[in-house]
Amino acid sequence: MSEHIVYRKDGAVASLRFNRPEKKNAITQAMYATLAEALADAAADADVRAVGLFGGDVFTAGNDIGDFLAAGSLGVDRLDDLAVAKFLRTLAAFPKPIVAGVKGAAIGIGTTMLMHCDAVVAGASARFAMPFTKLALVPEGASSVLFPLIAGRMRASWYLLSGEQFDAATASELGLVTKRCDDADVDGAVAMMCGVLAELPPNALATAKRLLKAPFAPLVDAAFAAEFESFAAALRSSEAREAFMAFMQR
Numbered sequence: 397m398s399e400h401i402v403y404r405k406d407g408a409v410a411s412l413r414f415n416r417p418e419k420k421n422a423i424t425q426a427m428y429a430t431l432a433e434a435l436a437d438a439a440a441d442a443d444v445r446a447v448g449l450f451g452g453d454v455f456t457a458g459n460d461i462g463d464f465l466a467a468g469s470l471g472v473d474r475l476d477d478l479a480v481a482k483f484l485r486t487l488a489a490f491p492k493p494i495v496a497g498v499k500g501a502a503i504g505i506g507t508t509m510l511m512h513c514d515a516v517v518a519g520a521s522a523r524f525a526m527p528f529t530k531l532a533l534v535p536e537g538a539s540s541v542l543f544p545l546i547a548g549r550m551r552a553s554w555y556l557l558s559g560e561q562f563d564a565a566t567a568s569e570l571g572l573v574t575k576r577c578d579d580a581d582v583d584g585a586v587a588m589m590c591g592v593l594a595e596l597p598p599n600a601l602a603t604a605k606r607l608l609k610a611p612f613a614p615l616v617d618a619a620f621a622a623e624f625e626s627f628a629a630a631l632r633s634s635e636a637r638e639a640f641m642a643f644m645q646r
């Protein structure tokens with residue numbers, strides 16, 4: 397278990413919190429593994445009815461760029477074996493409601509993981525970006541299919557191709573954010589929404605979530621496979637290595 401992920405159960409609501417503030421909550425393979433284990437535990441625990449997903453002042457700066465450098469030497473099959481793939485597949489298939497609370501930066505997978513959640517609360521400081529192309533990478537997390545579904549293809553294209561950052565108001569207009577509030581109210585709003593969901597009949601809730609996601613599940617599976625293949629090729633490219641080195645040597 398990575399100490400950089402805090403997993404707690406408080407009655408019917410579980411919480412997962414990124415806790416690596418010194419690195420802006422950048423996510424390592426060990427953290428993905430812990431996230432996947434915690435989600436599996438929350439799915440299996442009948443007492444858990446809803447999950448809150450939190451960062452701190454920053455939600456997460458996305459995948460640890462040092463890990464990207466190391467992963468560049470792996471083939472596509474190995475990439476699919478990485479903890480990040482397990483985390484994404486576990487999140488996509490998670491049967492109970494997940495509500496995320498975002499303050500500060502939610503970058504790369506920090507934004508794409510929100511597309512698998514059931515509700516997203518954004519504080520005034522929330523900033524979203526999917527700067528894959530800036531790092532010579534390609535969309536991941538099934539964002540190539542989920543973001544067009546959420547935001548419409550043209551708007552998704554702009555933010556996925558340009559990597560341009562957007563704020564909470566724009567994220568709300570794009571359909572990525574359910575509620576906006578002051579930063580100080582984010583955790584409370586997530587707790588309140590999880591509490592509301594946790595009171596509802598769990599079987600009906602699970603069925604409703606499954607029905608909502610079922611039409612898109614084959615598309616999400618296909619996107620994971622296609623994106624992993626392209627992502628593995630991109631990770632090995634010299635332009636990506638240059639971009640990672642440039643970040644590491646700032």
Ligand code: COA
Pocket residue numbers: 418419420422423456457458459460461462501503504505527528531533
């Ligand atoms: N991977 C590894 N380390 C990261 C990181 C990442 N994704 N994001 C931040 N860090 C580290 C920095 O290297 C720095 O480490 P150091 O103190 O040992 O030098 C520390 O976290 C603080 O980051 P810093 O950039 O100084 O903070 P900031 O407040 O000026 O900026 C961000 C915050 C999130 C805007 C900026 O760190 C950033 O752009 N990170 C990269 C985001 C990214 O491209 N992610 C991948 C998406 S595919």
